[in-house]
Amino acid sequence: MACGSQWRRRGHAEAGLPRIRPHRNEPRQPICLRHTCALPDSRTGRPGGLAHLQPDLHPGHCPHPERPHRIPPTQRLHRPPHRRPAQGMTEIRHRIERAGRHELTITSAFPAGTDHIQLPIWRPGRYEQGDFGQYIRGMVQRTDTGWQPLSKVGLHRWQTVEPSESVEVRFQFTAAQLNAGSTWADEALLYVNPVNCLPYHDDLADIPVHIHLPDIPHDWYIATALPHMGDSEDGVHLMAKGTQELMDSPWMAAPADALWHGQYEVAGHPFHIHVWGQRHYDDDAFLEAHRKFTESQMATFGWLPVPQYHFLYLFPDFQARHGVEHEASTVIAWGPADQLTHSDGQPSAGLEEVIDIASHELVHTWNVKRLRPAEWMPYDFSQASPSRLGYVAEGVTTYLGDLFLLEAGVIEMEGWLRRFEKLLTRHLWNPGRLQTSVADSSVDTWLDGYKLGVPHRRGNIYVEGAVLAFLCDVALNRAGGGWLMDALAELVGPDQSRALTEERWWSTLERRAAKRSPEGAVEIRQLRADFCEGTEDTWPELVDAMMHQGIEATLEPHADPLARCGALCGQGREGRTEVKVCWPDSPAWEAGLRRGDVVDQVETERNQLHVEWQRDSVHATTSQWMLPEGAGHFARPRLGMFPG
Known part of the structure; x- marks a missing residue:
């Protein structure tokens, strides 16, 4: 299996390419298989669901294929031992074909015993219910007598028939949204976010998943972080280790002349830039900005949790502004493309925003993809998964994303001040920050976090979380505890637990702030009480913190x-x-x-x-x-x- 760069042209031979093994600091997470409890099958007498498979007890995955020692307890997230599926359960298969503009025909095959299938109700990076089932129609299963319609037993779940046999289902999916988190299909582009459209079964989370794209022309390229199994006369083949990797690994395919590819390397890791759409900017300057902020982030965190990383850009001619993080990639949609330019060597406002988003999304590789709230370990796609740590997942990432641009020299201090002014304007103009704490607002993203909502009800976890991150950053430095990025680097280390709790986050900040004096920890606790759990006005504290950084902050009355x-x-x-x-x-x-x-x-x-x-x-x-x-x-x- 060839697992190199996923910049592949259809039909090119890949024999002889080395197999890239997991990074030495990248543990494989044990995922517990939960077996369904169901009545015995009326035809076979065996238990329903997957309970009849009699799985073998397996003590845990190894960090390397050749190294037999078990993973350290800190990486197990206190989960029960992993259960290996029974013999014969080799892989899940998904065949995805374009069926006209904005339409996909998807055929999925599951092992015997799959008593139901379901679609995820949310996607990583968007902490609200997505209801992707609304884009599916015509769900049928192949039987001895032909294709039989399946009955829904939930908003996103279908009951299969004859589960004792291998299960093959087929359905139509409407792929008509071109943003960073959805799926799109037409004659010029196939962009798939698997979490939108591919069914799964909880008990098969560790089964390898084979993706078959039979109608990708030979003169098209495909960009993805998924391992590429090679091309053949019947199309492109991709492989995911299991459901978690599959749902967090999008891909896009387009004609070779419409999908630009650039590459750079930092600390031995390849970083790929794939761009679909018109490019009106300087390619070299665009790539150099990526290289600079990548070097800055790698220098801080000291390692990359994945072997390589992919930036997937969608630059349409219509309005779009969106970015989504993934395990080893990000998708960023921005349009209209003709507003992304360089003039006299300087990027336009639109291109600046794209670079800002890219830096933000790369930080997510450590903060959310490596270290994430315990409620998301692993992702449970079957139900809402609220967490009070949204302000860390998104707010800290927002703050550090811009800070890394400054440290890398991508922007000057004036540019950072302009960005922070914009952030503070959004913060100060939101009366909801004085009504609902940023911790409670983190939970409430599942209610109204991504829509207009009641204008004075809650805070914005990206904005209010970033303001809190700045206050904590200054408090740490003032107390001699380093900087916030140092605290995050400690937490995301390769030997650290990936599960983050509120207590772990705040105790880390307190411990670092108390290195010189206990007063530092007291200040961190006060920030938590006032601006994380509480709803106090931040402006007086912000003025003081900015003064410590040599920044003068004033308020100018609105002209209206x-x-x-x-x-x-x-x-x-x-x-x-x-x-x-x-x-x-x-x-x-x-x-x-x-x-x-x-x-x-x-x-x-x-x-x-x-x-x-x-x-x-x-x-x-x-x-x-x-x-x-x-x-x-x-x-x-x-x-x-x-x-x-």
């Missing part, structure tokens, strides 16, 4: 007097001015304004504001109140370096 009074407006339907956020207990709030109301006219007379607006966008209303003193609401943070 209505915003200063608590009603932040923007363009709404039919070009009307609509209230987007109304700050609770502000003058505008007390006057009755809420999100969605239409503002017709605003006049200022001396220190009073006169507003004509439409309640619920239809009922004409007039209100008048005094302008607030000081900066008021929705003030803009301004950052600059102190002289010297």
Whole structure:
């Protein structure tokens, strides 16, 4: 089996390529097989589900194929011994064919005893229910008498027939979303995120999975982190070690002239850049930016948890802004592509954003893919998996992603300040941060974390988590405990447990902050109480922390007097001015304004504001109140370096 770079042209021979073994510091995680309890099969008399397979007890995987010693207890996550499936259960097979624009025909084969199949209800990197079953139709199973429709026994689960025999199912999948986390198929591109569209069975999590793509033309390339089994006359073949790797390993295939590939190497590890879409920027400068931030991150963490890494870019001609992390790759979608340019050697705002996302996603290789909340070890795709550590998974990653760009020289201090200003604006303009803690907001991503939601109900784990990360970073440094990236590097080490708990995270920060004096640990505990578990206003603490870093922070009153009074407006339907956020207990709030109301006219007379607006966008209303003193609401943070 050839497992080199997954930059493959159809039809090229791959014989003789060396087999890349797992990195010496990359343990193989034991995944416990859970056997279903079901009534005996009426035809065979054997137990239902997979219980009749009589699996052998297996003490655990080895870190290397040639090294027989068992993995250390810290890597086992306190799970029961792994159970090896019975003989004859060799692999699961998925055959994926394009069936017209935005349509896929998927045929999946499972071992005997598979009493049901199901689709994941969520995907890694998006902590909400995805409901991918809504894109499936025509689920049938092959029987002796032909294809038989299957009955649903849940929103994402189908009951099979004759499970004592090998199970082969077929269905149609609508692949019409081109973003970083979905699946797309047309005549020019096949982009598949397996967690959207491939069924699985919990008890078969460790069974190898064979992917067959029969209709990939010979002049197409395929980009993926999955091992490539070689090409043949019947198409492309990929292989995953099991369900966890499969669901976290997307691929894209396109004509050779439409899929650009670049490569660089850091510390002996290949890093691949694959780009689908028009490129209006300097390829060399784009690759060099990746190399720089990769070197910075590798220098901090000291190792890479995977043998090689792949950046998969989708640059369509339409609007797209999205990035998703995966075990050994990331997918980043950004459009329109013609806004990604270089001018006088400098990247456009759009290209800067792409580089920001790329740095963020690479940090995830250590923070989320290597070290992740214990609730996600391993991923349970059958149900929601909320965690109170979303602010670490996403907030710390957001903060460090930009910081690595600064350390690598990809951006200057002015660029970092501009990014942090933008982050602080989103933070300060969200009244929800004062209502729900960032720890509770981490849980609530499963309710409304990725949609507009109630504007003043909760915080944003990316933004509020990044602000908390900055405060912890400064507190650690002030106490002589190093930096936050040093603490994370300690936790993601190759000999450390991969499961993260709240206690482990905060005790690590406290211990490092207490190296010089116990007061450092006290400050960390106070930050946790006030801004992680609590909802205190961060601005006074932010001003102090930034001053310690030589940064002057001020608040500039909003230019719109209505915003200063608590009603932040923007363009709404039919070009009307609509209230987007109304700050609770502000003058505008007390006057009755809420999100969605239409503002017709605003006049200022001396220190009073006169507003004509439409309640619920239809009922004409007039209100008048005094302008607030000081900066008021929705003030803009301004950052600059102190002289010297």
